[in-house]
Amino acid sequence: MASLAEFALEWTSWIGTLIATVVAVVVVSVIVIGVRFVAGRARGRSAWIADLERRIRVPGMTLAFVIAAWIVCATTAPASLSWWPVLDRLLLIATVLVGAWLLSTLVTFGMERLMQYDSRKDATSPEARRRQTQLTVLNRLAVVLVGVIAVGVVLFSFPEVRAVGTSILASAGVVSIIAGLAAQSTLGNLIAGVQIAFTDAIRVGDVVVIEGEWGRIGEINLSYVVVYIWDERRLILPCTYFTSQPVESWTRRSDKILGTVYMDLDWRVPVDAVREKFMEIIEGSDAWDRRSAGMVVTGSEGGHVTLRFTVSSANSGDQWDLRCLVREKVMIWLQQEHPEALPVTRVMLDRPA
The missing domain is CATH 1.10.287 (Helix Hairpins)
Structure with a gap:
């Protein structure tokens, strides 16, 4: 022993x-x-x-x-x-x-x-982007919640802090009013971030036009949203922007989109020949999804006529490429085959009496 x-x-x-x-x-x-x-x-x-x-x-x-x-x-x-x-x-x-x-x-x-x-x-459909957005926000909420609980456990391990906590809870009404006024912007962004995720207003990967800039929703955080601009810039906006300002979305229900090209030409433009050339151009492009295409004269003011070309594509990237292709090919064809159709300015001088 x-x-x-x-x-x-x-x-x-x-x-x-x-x-x-x-x-x-x-x-x-x-x-x-x-x-x-x-x-x-x-x-x-x-x-x-x-x-x-x-x-x-x-x-x-x-x-x-x-x-x-x-x-x-x-x-x-x-x-x-x-x-x-x-x-x-x-x-x-x-x-x-x-x-x-x-x-x-x-x-x-x-x-x-x-x-x-x-x-x-499914990685490209609107429903898939909605789920991805919600899971991303839920992940960040869970991580923040774990951090807050850990800090709370650490603080309340001190008897002095527990005493202060009891006093604060006793005057919770006053404290809540002061905290609400002091953190109104922060709390508003947090609530807006959760609202964005679960109301399906925008989703990660959506193509949008915001503040005159074309880009994609790249990140949705709890307090701000990052828009990836096409020229590799980043537009960072608070979440409250998307709950209080109008946003132009090109992929709300589908990636498919219609695009237009406008051209101001001379009155002598051969409309039927231009329409035939337009169809030849888009039929030779893989960017056209063959849903819709057409050309009409939409204006005849100011000494010229306005031709509107309408084309459809499977997504906004193909749509941009197709519009640029139509604009370029039609312009070159008119320069070579019908220069008389190019816009000109006519000036009539009165002969002296």
Whole structure:
């Protein structure tokens, strides 16, 4: 019995702390190596397991070592020291924050797997873009929620903060009014971000015209939206913009779109010949989806006539290319075959009496 008591007392010494630390490091290392081995064996059959292991490797190892250090310190010599409460609080805070990091990584991985699975089935339809947008916003909301809860747990681990929290809750009416006035813009953007995601107003990948700029919705965050402009610029707008301002969408229900080309020509333009040449041009282009095409005279004012060419395409990119093609080919053909159709300015001079 005496030998057992002496053995038990050894763990409260610094030698016992050193031994416990070595044991903890070995145990955690074996667990990490085992997880990596299993993930490596499963990589050929399930690629997502290897991806998951790669993502959680750093936060998982950090959490395991922090918990191991906490257990070692709580059961050995540091637990009897005067500064142990401070170290205990620091280890608790580290455990909570690293655990939140690991949980956020798992949530993000799960959401991305859902988005990848959904995109493999359907990646271009409006319904698919709506689901992608909602999953993206839900992912960011979940990560923010995990972070807020972790910070709250850390703060409320201090008795002083709990006392302050009780006082704040007692005067919640006044505090809520002050907070609402101070954070009106921020909260408005957060609410607008959630509203955008679940009302299907805009979706990631939608083609839009905003502030006179043509581009695609590239990112929808909780407080702002990033529009990818065609010339590689980025237009960043608050979420409240999309709930209070009109937005021109080219892909609301479908990517298919009609486009027009206008030309101001002379009255001598051979309309039938131009119409025939126009059809020849679009029939030779893969950008025309053969849904609609036509040419009509829409104006005859100001000394010229206006010809409107209408073409349809499967998406806005093909539509842009097709309109440029029609404009260029018709212009070159008129220059070569019917120069009299090009617009001219006529001036009549009265002869002196």
